[in-house]
Amino acid sequence: MLYFLLLFAALFGFWLLLSGYWANPLLLLLGLASSALAAWIGTRLEQSDTRGYSLRMLLRLPGYWVWLVGEIVKANLDVVRRVWRPHTYPISPVIGHLPLSQKTRLGKTIYANSITLTPGTVAIEVSDDAVMVHALSESAYADLAAGDMDRRVTWAEGRSG
Amino acid sequence: MTEALLEPALDLASLLLLSGGVFLGITGAVGVLRFPDFFTRLHAAGVTDTLSAGMILAALMLQAGLSLISVKLAFILLFLLYTSPVASHALARAAVHAGVKPVDAKPGESSSPS
Amino acid sequence: MLAAAAVGILVVMALALVRAFRGPSICDRILAVNMIGTKTVLLIAVYGFLSGRPDFLDIAITYALINFVGVIAALKFIERIAASPPPTRPEEL
Numbered sequence: 001m002l003y004f005l006l007l008f009a010a011l012f013g014f015w016l017l018l019s020g021y022w023a024n025p026l027l028l029l030l031g032l033a034s035s036a037l038a039a040w041i042g043t044r045l046e047q048s049d050t051r052g053y054s055l056r057m058l059l060r061l062p063g064y065w066v067w068l069v070g071e072i073v074k075a076n077l078d079v080v081r082r083v084w085r086p087h088t089y090p091i092s093p094v095i096g097h098l099p100l101s102q103k104t105r106l107g108k109t110i111y112a113n114s115i116t117l118t119p120g121t122v123a124i125e126v127s128d129d130a131v132m133v134h135a136l137s138e139s140a141y142a143d144l145a146a147g148d149m150d151r152r153v154t155w156a157e158g159r160s161g
Numbered sequence: 162m163t164e165a166l167l168e169p170a171l172d173l174a175s176l177l178l179l180s181g182g183v184f185l186g187i188t189g190a191v192g193v194l195r196f197p198d199f200f201t202r203l204h205a206a207g208v209t210d211t212l213s214a215g216m217i218l219a220a221l222m223l224q225a226g227l228s229l230i231s232v233k234l235a236f237i238l239l240f241l242l243y244t245s246p247v248a249s250h251a252l253a254r255a256a257v258h259a260g261v262k263p264v265d266a267k268p269g270e271s272s273s274p275s
Numbered sequence: 276m277l278a279a280a281a282v283g284i285l286v287v288m289a290l291a292l293v294r295a296f297r298g299p300s301i302c303d304r305i306l307a308v309n310m311i312g313t314k315t316v317l318l319i320a321v322y323g324f325l326s327g328r329p330d331f332l333d334i335a336i337t338y339a340l341i342n343f344v345g346v347i348a349a350l351k352f353i354e355r356i357a358a359s360p361p362p363t364r365p366e367e368l
Contacts, residue, residue: 017232018333076185076212079204083192093201095263116246116253119207122200124253134253134263136204176276183283186314190290193310199303202294206310209287217280217317221324233332237320237339241313244343248309248350255350256302259357 008039056158057106064156068114071149075118079136094141097130101150107157114149175223182216189213198264199256203249210245214238277325284318305349312342 012035021027081089102108112123112131120140125132135141185208192205218238222231288311295307316339323331 014236017229017236018336020229072211076208079192079208080185080188083188083195083205083208086195091196091201093198093263094268095200096268112250113243113246116207116249117211117242119204119211122203122207122253123250124257134200134203136201179276179280183280183287186284186287187290189310190287190294193294193307194290199300199306202303202306206306209310210313214313214317217284218320220280221320224324225329230329230332233336234320237316237332237335240336240339241316244339245313248343248346251347251350252302252306252309255354255357256300258354259300259302261300261302 004039004043007042008035011035011038057156060156060158064152067152068117071114072118075120075140078140079119082136089137091136092138094135094138095124095133096135096141096145097132098145099129099150100126100131101154102157104157107153110156111150111153114153115144171223175220178216178220178223182213182220185209185213185216199261200253200263203253207245207249210241210249214241277321281318281321281325284314284321288314288318301353305346305353309342309346312338312346316342 012032015031015035016022019027019031078089082091100108100111102111108126108131112126115121115123115131115133120136121144122134123131124134133141133144135144189205189207189209192208193202196202196205215238218234222234225231225234291307291310291314295304295311298304316335319331319335319338323329323335
């Protein structure tokens with residue numbers, strides 16, 4: 001039910017943003033109805049139980065995002081160096097499996113997406129306790145293997161403390 | 162008084178962001194052309210998808226000021242940041258399944274052999 | 276300024292198009308097409324500002340949605356084709 005309400009609120013907010021007509025009662029009603037319908041279908045699609053998720057995540061994610069943006073900028077500069085000065089900064093692709101410590105599917109998704117979002121590392125396949133990563137350079141792989149991002153996502157996941 | 166100072170400052174900031182974004186876009190495209198195999202090209206494409214798009218949209222946001230247009234621009238950025246890793250991941254996965262082999266990639270210290 | 280940015284984005288798209296032509300694998304082509312799609316979203320947004328019609332942003336949002344769904348659909352298709360015939364690799368037999 002909470003999942004439905006959150007989805008409904010997000011969808012309706014999105015509808016309001018796109019429509020721009022906030023005074024016409026008929027349009028508002030139609031927007032509410034379509035958001036409710038879409039949220040209902042969305043709840044039916046989500047087959048796994050959502051009990052493992054904690055609301056604390058909503059509060060902690062913005063902090064994580066700020067950190068992630070910093071990482072993205074750093075990783076971008078690294079790839080830019082490797083594109084323009086391939087002799088000074090050669091590429092050395094690495095492919096390997098790294099452990100992940102998130103418990104929920106959403107946590108794993110956030111971790112894998114964060115890996116892919118930072119240029120220089122791409123998550124290829126995610127299993128229950130490991131993620132297969134391709135990295136552009138050994139240093140990018142080593143940074144990821146140090147596990148800082150993994151710990152931060154698990155913290156943002158916010159289960160039991 | 163502040164208006165007169167703020168306007169050129171905003172213009173300058175958005176000029177810097179725009180040129181930075183375009184430079185990063187070209188960097189990504191050159192990387193996509195220059196890198197040796199599919200997986201390394203994926204990393205170069207990541208540059209255009211994240212920081213380049215972010216800087217160009219941020220520059221437009223500075224031009225638009227505080228309005229619904231800025232909110233929409235922020236939404237486009239958010240949407241790109243959500244979808245680009247999903248697309249990259251799906252590409253990498255499809256490539257592995259279709260049998261595209263990474264060129265001379267070293268195996269990292271693996272916790273579980275695949 | 277905006278016009279220069281639009282030209283820059285077009286240059287990026289042209290470079291990506293070269294990669295789309297060269298391939299060599301289908302995945303390289305989709306990667307390039309996805310990149311062109313992302314740049315198209317930015318180009319539409321910049322063009323909206325250039326022509327003083329910010330309504331173009333709605334089109335940019337729609338294009339971003341369609342581009343994402345299109346790429347994912349194409350990839351699903353490829354993955355299914357790659358999976359459907361049992362892979363008979365001579366060196367593994």
